[in-house]
Amino acid sequence: MAALNPVELRDVAKSYGDGPPVLTGVNLAARPGDLVALIGPSGCGKSTLLRLVAGLNPVSAGRLTVNGRTPGEAADELAFVFQEATLLPWLTVAQNVEVPLRLRGVPAEERAEARRKVLELVRLTDRAQAYPRQLSGGQKMRVSLARALIVSPKIILLDEPFGALDEMTREHLNEELLGIRQATGWTAFFVTHSVAEAVFLSNRIVVMAANPGRVHAEIAVPLPYPRTPETRVSRAYLDLVAQVSRVLRSVEDSAGPFAP
Amino acid sequence: MRKPLLNLLLPAAAGVAFLGCWQGVHLSLSEDSRFLLPSPGAVGQAMLDHRATLLRATLNTAEGALAGFGLAVVVSTVISILLALSPWVRRAFYPYLMALQMTPLPVLAPICVIWVGAGLKSVALLTFVISFFPLVVNTTQGLISTDRNLVELFQLYGARPWQKLLLLRAPAALPYFFTGLRIAATIAPIGAVVADMNAGTSAGDGGGLGFQAVIFASQARYAALFATAATTCLLGFALNAVVLLVSWLCLRHWHDSYERTDR
Numbered sequence: 237m238a239a240l241n242p243v244e245l246r247d248v249a250k251s252y253g254d255g256p257p258v259l260t261g262v263n264l265a266a267r268p269g270d271l272v273a274l275i276g277p278s279g280c281g282k283s284t285l286l287r288l289v290a291g292l293n294p295v296s297a298g299r300l301t302v303n304g305r306t307p308g309e310a311a312d313e314l315a316f317v318f319q320e321a322t323l324l325p326w327l328t329v330a331q332n333v334e335v336p337l338r339l340r341g342v343p344a345e346e347r348a349e350a351r352r353k354v355l356e357l358v359r360l361t362d363r364a365q366a367y368p369r370q371l372s373g374g375q376k377m378r379v380s381l382a383r384a385l386i387v388s389p390k391i392i393l394l395d396e397p398f399g400a401l402d403e404m405t406r407e408h409l410n411e412e413l414l415g416i417r418q419a420t421g422w423t424a425f426f427v428t429h430s431v432a433e434a435v436f437l438s439n440r441i442v443v444m445a446a447n448p449g450r451v452h453a454e455i456a457v458p459l460p461y462p463r464t465p466e467t468r469v470s471r472a473y474l475d476l477v478a479q480v481s482r483v484l485r486s487v488e489d490s491a492g493p494f495a496p
Numbered sequence: 497m498r499k500p501l502l503n504l505l506l507p508a509a510a511g512v513a514f515l516g517c518w519q520g521v522h523l524s525l526s527e528d529s530r531f532l533l534p535s536p537g538a539v540g541q542a543m544l545d546h547r548a549t550l551l552r553a554t555l556n557t558a559e560g561a562l563a564g565f566g567l568a569v570v571v572s573t574v575i576s577i578l579l580a581l582s583p584w585v586r587r588a589f590y591p592y593l594m595a596l597q598m599t600p601l602p603v604l605a606p607i608c609v610i611w612v613g614a615g616l617k618s619v620a621l622l623t624f625v626i627s628f629f630p631l632v633v634n635t636t637q638g639l640i641s642t643d644r645n646l647v648e649l650f651q652l653y654g655a656r657p658w659q660k661l662l663l664l665r666a667p668a669a670l671p672y673f674f675t676g677l678r679i680a681a682t683i684a685p686i687g688a689v690v691a692d693m694n695a696g697t698s699a700g701d702g703g704g705l706g707f708q709a710v711i712f713a714s715q716a717r718y719a720a721l722f723a724t725a726a727t728t729c730l731l732g733f734a735l736n737a738v739v740l741l742v743s744w745l746c747l748r749h750w751h752d753s754y755e756r757t758d759r
Contacts, residue, residue, distance in 0.1 A: 292648055316652050322645040325750040326667045336653040338663070367749050387653070 240304050241265045242391050242423040243289055248298035250284055250449075257448040258284050262298070264442065264451060266391075266423050273434035273441045274427045275480070277488045281449025282427045286393045289425060290316045302391065310391075312340075315384035317394040321376035323368040323383075330355070330364040333382045340387075354382040357416050374405040378412075385416065392424045399429060407465075410436055414463055431484060435476045436463060443480070445487045452487050455480055534719040539726060542719035549708065550727050557704030558731060560616050561688035564623025565735070568680060571624070572631035573673075577661070579632070580639035597629040601687060605694030614697040619704060622691035623684050630679035638672025639665050671751050674743040681739040685732040705731070 243266040250259040259281040266272050274282040287293045288300055291307030291314070302310035315336075323332045333354060334347045342350075355361045358378040368376055377397055384392055398406040410433060417424070428434050434441050438457055445452040459472055467473050515536045522535045534542070543550065575593075579586050601622055608618040642665050650660050692706030703711075705728050712721040748754045 290652060292652065311652070311654055314652070316649075318645050318649070320645060322643070322649055324646065324664070324667070326670070327750075335649075335663075339650065339653045339655045339659055369750060369752070 241301075242268055242270075242303055243425070244299075244301045245285075245289075246299040248285075248288065248295050248300050250281070250288060250293070250296045257296075259288075259449040262449075262451055266425065269421060269423055270440060271417070271424045271426065271438045273438035274425060274444060275429070275431065275434045275441060275484060276444030276449075276452070277446050277484075279449070280444040280446040280487075282444050283395055284449065285444075286316075286395050286425055286427055289391075290314060290393050292316075312387070313390040315387055315389035315392045317380055317384050317392065317397045319396045319399060321368070321373075321380040323376060323379055325368050328365050328367055329360060329371070329379050332368065332379055333386055336383060336387045350386050351382075354385045357385060357419070358382045358412070372405075373401050374409060377401065377409060381413070381416075385420065388420075389422055392422050394424060394426045396427050396429065398433070406430075406433065407468075411463075411465070413437065414461065418462060431477055431480045432468075435459075435473060435480060436468065441480055443483050443487060445490070453483050455483065531718050534722055538719040539722040542717070542723040543726065546720050546723060550705075550723065552702055553705045553708040553724070554727055554731055556616065556702065557619070557685070557688050557692060557706070557728075560619030560692070560704060561623050561684050561731070561735070563616075563620035564625075564688065565627050565680060565684040567620070568624045568627035568631055568684075569677070572628050572635060572676075575632050576635035576639055576669075579636045580665070586636070593629065593632060596625060601626060601690050602694050605691055608691075609695045614695050615703075618695035619688050619691045622695065623687045626687035627680040627684045630683070631673075631676040634672045634676030634679070635669055638669025641672070642668045670746055671753065674739070674747065677739050677743070678736065681735045682732060685728060685735060689728050 243264075245262050245264045248259060248262040248264075249257055251257045262285065264272075274285060276282055284293070288295050289302065289307060291302075291311060300307065303313060307314070324335065327335070330348075330351055333351045337347045337350060351364075352361070355364055358381055360375065360378055360382065363371065363375060368379070371379065380397070398409050401409065414437065426434070426437055428437075435457055439459075439461075441455045441457060442451055443453045443455065444450065455476075457476055459467060459470075459476070518533070518536050522530060522533050525533060579589065604622060604625060605618065608621045612618055612621060646664055646668070647660070650664050655663070688704065689706040689709070692704040693710055694706075696703035696707030696710075698707065705724055709721060709724045709728075712718075712724055744754065
């Protein structure tokens with residue numbers, strides 16, 4: 237029997253209440269170790285897609301499985317990184333990172349051990365006792381990432397996690413993210429607005445179209461891992477960025493100039 | 497180091513200016529109408545002369561105020577949690593909570609006296625009534641204003657309802673709770689004094705500050721009356737200081753209303 241796809245969507249549709257469909261006819265499968273970037277115009281439902289996989293919202297039609305189970309059943313294999321750091325401001329970095337384990341009733345000693353490991357991964361060991369408001373935007377996102385990693389997830393869902401950061405910080409975090417993945421080997425879905433980021437991180441890019449949200453095209457990114465700052469200046473990388481940009485522009489044009 | 501000094505000096509200077517103006521107004525009055533505004537010195541003297549009476553009255557009022565205030569904190573927290581459960585519960589009960597606040601204390605006072613008798617119990621009950629509303633409104637608002645992303649985060653990691661309440665909604669509501677607490681701490685002593693004027697008694701260990709004010713007024717001891725007012729003021733300040741301290745201890749590390757200490 238072939239290995240189970242970590243995430244599989246068959247004819248998935250989503251609408252809220254009686255509203256128009258947000259997503260329709262989505263067929264998508266992530267293979268083990270895939271880093272799938274979701275990119276598309278605003279309102280194409282890429283964040284909604286991520287929320288469906290996370291089990292935050294139910295699908296309206298079709299079938300969605302996470303390692304062969306429903307998202308709800310597979311909750312312990314999933315981690316989600318929000319657009320904002322979404323930290324509890326009254327807890328220290330260490331306490332924030334431990335929240336998922338605390339909610340699952342993991343004993344304090346085990347929690348501390350796991351927390352030390354993930355804080356080391358995101359290079360924030362020395363900030364463990366700081367409060368979120370004492371951190372920079374990039375540091376906050378790294379705490380958020382550490383909190384996702386602490387549950388040793390098989391699948392990580394990232395909803396534009398570095399969108400609010402400056403270019404330099406974002407590039408650094410992208411490299412760090414790939415480094416961490418090298419060590420831990422999860423499958424990931426990654427929503428982004430940045431073509432450069434999508435190409436740099438992923439091995440597959442799913443371009444989505446809006447009204448209603450659907451998969452428009454899939455583009456393979458055959459650049460080898462590990463990817464480094466040199467990758468960003470390589471011919472193959474720049475060609476891919478140009479190619480994805482063209483596809484994205486054609487999607488946006490077909491939606492009309494006044495589409496949301 | 498200059499800022500803390502300035503923080504002390506500014507109110508002190510304003511206080512001296514205020515006392516100066518007071519003395520000025522007192523002196524500008526004609527001899528036979530000066531009783532309308534006794535001089536600051538005379539009020540201070542009255543405070544000293546009546547210190548035993550005022551201290552006893554202050555302790556009585558403080559006891560009633562603290563009992564009512566404390567009860568309001570506990571009951572309002574429980575009610576807020578219930579109200580935060582659903583918008584339907586809020587819609588059903590809010591008008592009645594407001595009705596409690598709309599009824600003036602002097603009207604409620606005789607009812608309380610019928611129920612629990614004049615004196616401390618009535619004062620506590622009336623203080624409870626007046627402190628309850630700002631507490632319940634603010635705490636409820638805090639409990640239902642939790643950041644949606646944080647709620648989803650807890651949902652994602654399978655948090656149980658009690659975990660959501662204790663680890664998320666309650667701490668997130670703390671700044672709101674303290675806003676309510678500060679309002680309640682300001683009006684609780686006022687409520688206690690007004691209650692005491694209407695439901696106080698000289699029986700037992702004597703009345704509180706409100707009762708004492710009524711007596712001084714009826715005896716035309718105006719300096720003593722002003723001294724009673726000043727004492728009431730001090731009591732209010734003391735309660736507020738305690739609330740501010742607790743608020744600072746709970747929020748200083750993380751809430752934006754307190755300055756960052758480092759970065």
